[in-house]
Amino acid sequence: xxxxxxxIFQTVLFGLGVTLLFNVIGYMLFIHAFPKDTEEEKHxxxxxxxxxxxxxxxxxxxxxxxxxx
Numbered sequence: 210x211x212x213x214x215x216x217i218f219q220t221v222l223f224g225l226g227v228t229l230l231f232n233v234i235g236y237m238l239f240i241h242a243f244p245k246d247t248e249e250e251k252h253x254x255x256x257x258x259x260x261x262x263x264x265x266x267x268x269x270x271x272x273x274x275x276x277x278x
Contacts (some may be wrong), residue, residue, distance in 0.1 A: 212218055
């Protein structure tokens with residue numbers, strides 16, 4: 210094909226290929242930098258739930274020591 214012999218077209222294709230390659234490498238490094246740990250996520254969700262329950266409790270039952278501040 211005549212189109213692939215044009216220098217500008219070759220440069221654009223090369224640039225797109227390099228960009229795609231770096232994006233894939235960056236994505237793989239990002240995934241390995243932040244591994245998904247299901248047990249840790251479970252503990253975080255449990256902590257958030259306990260925090261929410263305690264906040265609701267203290268809204269219904271305010272402590273005098275907390276109100277003095």
